[in-house]
Structure formats: C-alpha cells, structure tokens
Amino acid sequence: MKQNTPIPHEIVDEVLSKSGIKSVGKASIREVKRLINEIEAASGEKFVRMEMGIPGLPPCKLGVDAQIEALKNGCASIYPDIEGIPELKSEMARFVKNFIDLDVNPECCIPTVGSMMGGMAGFMTFARTRKERDTTLFIDPGFPVQKQQHRVLGLKYETFDVYDFRGEKLRDKLESYLKKGNIHSVIYSNPNNPSWICLTEQELQIIGELATKYDICVFEDLAYFGMDLRKNISKPGVPPYQASVGKYTENYALLISGSKAFSYAGERIGMLVLSNHLYHKEFDDLVPFFGTKQLGRAIIYGAVYAISSGTAHSAQYALAAILKGCNDGTYNYIDDIKEYAEKAAIMKRLFTDNGFYIVYDKDIDQPVSDGFYFTIAYPGMTSDELLTEFMYYGISAISLGITGSERTDGIRSCVSLVPRSMFPVLEKRLQIFKNNH
C-alpha cells in the first residue's frame, strides 16, 4: 500500500503527525482545508479539492452592478432598516410566489446575514416560544454549523439520520420525537447538504401534517434553491416549483441563501421567510426575552436586532436586483448553476468506474439528482480510513460522520472547486487507488 501513490508517503505522514489531528474523519471542514494546504505546499502537488462547499462560479452580475451603484449612492453610511429595505422585501415575496408558489406578505420576508444568520435568529426565538419546548429536531444528515449554533447558544437538539426512514416510514419516526412534547422546531435542508437527497412530496406532506398536528415550526433550509435539476424551476409563475413543506403546513420558516443559487456567498446575504401565519402568531413566553408576544416582531426586533441590527445595506440592493431579474424572467439563474450538475455526473462516474459506490443513492425509487454534493464510499473501508488514504492520492473530502449521518463508510464530495481541467488527474488518481486496493 505504501508504493506508487501520487503524493509521497513521507510528506503526508510528516504533515499529518505535525498537525496533531488524530482522525481526519473527525476533523472539521476548516481543519481538513488547512491540512490539505500544508500537504500541497510541502509536495508541490495540487489536490482534487472536494472538502469545502464554496461556490465555484462568478457572482451574479446583476447583483454586483446594483451593489456598486448603491455604494456610489452613499448607502454605506446609513443604517439599513432592521427588517430590510422595502424593495428587497417585496421582491422576496414575489420570488417565493413565483418559484415556490407560496403566498407571503413582504413583512414576513427578512433579509439576513447569510441564511446562517436566519437559522440562528430563528432557533433563538423558537426556543423561547414555550417553556416546555426547548429542543430542535434535526432531520439529518445536515449542515454541521447549525448544530454549532445550538451549542454556542446553549440550545438543545435531537437528531436522527433519515437514511432508513424514507417514505411512509418517516411518519412514525418523526412522530416518536414530536409526541414527547419537547420539540419546538424541525430542520432539514432540501436538496440536502451533504447527501443531496431530496425529500419527496409524500415526505414533505408527512412533515407538514405532523408540524400542524404538534404545532411545531419547520425550518426548511433551501440553501440549494432550485438545484435539484431533475426538474427545471427557472420560469417565474409556472410549474414546476421548488418543492416545499409550505404546501402542507402553515407552520413554516424558509431559509433561502444567496450564496449558492446566485454565487453571492462573499456578501453574506440570505433570506428568512416566515409564513403569514407564523409571523403573526403570539406566544406569551416570548415576552420576557423579546418584549413582544408576536413571533415575527420578536425575530426582527429582538433576535435580528440583537445579532447584527440587520443586514449590509448594499448587499440588500444586490439581492433585490437579482430577485427582480428572476421574477421578471430576464435572468435565469439555473443557466449559471447547471454547471454543478454536469460536473457531478462526470465525477460520480469517475468514482463508480473505479470501484466506489454512492452512499445516499436514491430518493425512494429515483436516483438522487446530480448537484453540488455527492456521497461516496469504497468497499471495506470506513470513512476515516478512506479520507486518510485519500491524502496520499491528492484527493480531499469530508466525513459524513460530522454531519449527523449514521453511515460509517461515507464521505461527502463537493464538485464546485474541482475544475473540469482536473478531471483527467482525478481519473488517474482513482485508477491508481483502485489498483493499490
């Protein structure tokens, strides 16, 4: 095993031992990134980098132009309204109608510092809605930072891996948590980071029905909005639409990110959209913390105010222009992001041709779509063994173990930072890997 690896063993061994990291599989995404940087520097070899979920495309030009214009007009010196600028709020409401087919009032649409902050503000507030309900339920696998948010806020969470509970099986599993009475919210991402599974309409309906029955909030994290490219949702106001639990319950809060769909991660802009019902809902227990019973006001003038007093002014103009382009049908963001799906199809094939298998491979009876991430494993290896071994082959990814997945074999690969020009290198390295194993 020690022969013929693309990166010499001595170099990898030395960097690994100096790093103090005991298990590559348990390392955070940022730690893996640092490790790879060091191996690259020491070996002079470029890695096929699949560890970070950073957009690999240029930012949406509509946004950049509008943002520059807004800055030139002096918005940088003025505090933006905490609830968001009116033109953005109305474009958000239009966007939700045009692309999800849900009716929300502009007041329920709150720009946030990335959807990261939308989640944080939401969790902080929902955890205070009813004294006896102090726990969030994660339908995993999921985005590790949202659990980190819970830890730093001192909030409780429970989790289960949805892998074995797809379809009708989800109902009993979910209900087993909800009936305990301690859950205030459920969160999942759809398409899912890391597995790229997408919940089916049947599953969304189950979640929606139970959310209504147990009066909990569903945080639907649409960080990868429209990126299940098995259906093209690019036309405003015409089906198909982005699938959403909002079709099945009034108790929803949507997290929509500007980062991936519009390649606007650097400006940290996202949207928290509450249903009209939730926005106006009142909870007595909110008062000591937020000075109001009304949930929407508590989130905006309590949580968002306390965290950051709103969102960067110029980025709001950027997002308003992007959404306006989408809503008017003059900008088709799907054209920009289909590159991810095309790359994923090729990269998955390179892996499966060389003995790997896809871990989260199906949405019930359909293969998962091609998109930003895919999950892979190699027969007979744990994810930790595979990730460590990949260091010698110049390939990096992260373990599914840190995402709440119960699969001990899988790793997550992100396609965005792998240029097509590296595909031949990836193929060669995977062939060597296969020959050595």
Ligand SMILES: Cc1ncc(COP(=O)(O)O)c(C=O)c1O
């Ligand atoms: C599932 C999920 N939610 C939220 C985020 C964060 O999005 P934002 O950049 O808008 O804060 C990400 C980013 O990778 C993500 O994958």
